[in-house]
Amino acid sequence: MREAMALAVVGDDVFDECTTVKELENNVAEMFGKQKGAFVCSGTMGNLASVLAHCDERGQEVILGDKSHICLYEQGGISTLGGVHSRQLNNFSDGSFDISNLRNVIRPLYDPHQPHTKLICIENSHNFCAGAVVPEKFIRDVRSVCDEYNLSLHLDGARIFNAAVAEGKSVKELCKEFDTASICLSKGVGAPVGTVVVGDEKFIWKIKRLRKVLGGGWRQPGHLAAACQVGLNDVYSRLAADHRRAKRLGEAFENCGKDLFKVKPIQTNIIYIEVIKDGITAKDLSDYLAEGPQPVMSAPFSETLLRFVTYSDIDDEMVNTTERKMAIVCEKLAKG
Structure with a gap:
């Protein structure tokens, strides 16, 4: 990994000139079955930018688990920086939450007193639930709710590779119900730094714009991208x-x-x-x-x-x- 970092081709990613970063972004997007990827510095930045990209008007709402990393360990950044309201549902021990409760907390669009629900987030595997792999049926059920209410579904995939190994499936299979995902490469993958956010082309354009305003523009990040690629090779x-x-x-x-x-x-x-x-x-x-x-x-x-x-x-x-x-x-x- 260090040898790959030393030999990496580097360029200014702010101007889209780093071929090593482009290769990583494209590889991860393809691996997860999405159109595009954006290389950011951390999982926290990846989740923050993703929520802000989905909830692009202040006062909109995201629904997530009360034991999720976004809820507990990201300093409330979605509210602090994006004005996004969060609605927490009780996480069960397997990282899921109650589907009937989920339906009950989705806000009616006609009520001027309430924020508008825009997004649901799921974490898989789930850190605070002892590394539990979230059941696929639950994810499919949430996807159905999203389709019914015209909501987006985001994956906090900081440990999605662990979930894939435990299930004996590809990350593409585990990610197919999600519109977007934040994929940390500095945990199980073993790279020193980096997360790739994946989604469609329009979404990733918004992510790269948000990355810049959050102070995440990369000048010579090819060394770090090369390390991530090595980590993915035998993950x-x-x-x-x-x-x-x-x-x-x-x-x-x-x-x-x-x-x-x-x-x-x-x-x-x-x-x-x-x-x-x-x-x-x-x-x-x-x-x-x-x-x-x-x-x-x-x-x-x-x-x-x-x-x-x-x-x-x-x-x-x-x-x-x-x-x-x-x-x-x-x-x-x-x-x-």
Whole structure:
């Protein structure tokens, strides 16, 4: 990947002169079955620009899950910068939400008191729902609602490759019901920087215009685009290994910590454990794991919820180390 970055042909992408970026955009668009792509710096920028492109009048509304990344971890940018109102529905454990509730919250166009619903967003796989793969039937049902009410459907596909590997399907198949998607290439794909937004030609023109006003114009981004392309070349086999390691860790955690925490079901590369022992928080457990000469890093998401992620830099020996470290910590905590 670093060799490809060093040798990459670069040009000014603001003036549409970077052939390496064009190649990446076209490759990702084709991979996902869409007309065009736009290379942006992050998933947050990709989602923000996408929502603003769909909801292009202030006061319009997007419907999304209450545990979605757009709702929880993107600083409310759609409201701050775009004046877009969000309506949250309760996410189920599989990342879906209730279709009847969805129908009930779509705003009537004739009522001057209410914002106009323009967009529905789905995240797949779903970070805060333990890396769950969102059911395809749910996505088809949402698509039907969008068609009925003339709404657009956007995919937060930060981890869509993980969903594809878990389902044994192509990303094109998983994306066919969506009008647009934001595809992060710096997570499972393993590139240092970058997201590609895909959609039709008119939509991508709007994305590139919004990218500029958000400070995302690229002058010499070919090095980064080249890294993304390398990451895509063998993404499916690498993610399958990540999933295998995550499930192995989940089993090990269950065996040594059953009195301390519960391991949530693992579908992809994300492991969530819920601390159940009184007097111990997720941060306590995380701090214990980070101690010593072989620290194991984890992320407390709440008082009781702790997240682990496997990715391309985590090999089998690191998994062995993590298993041993967790066993030691669990034994220590069990003794009080």
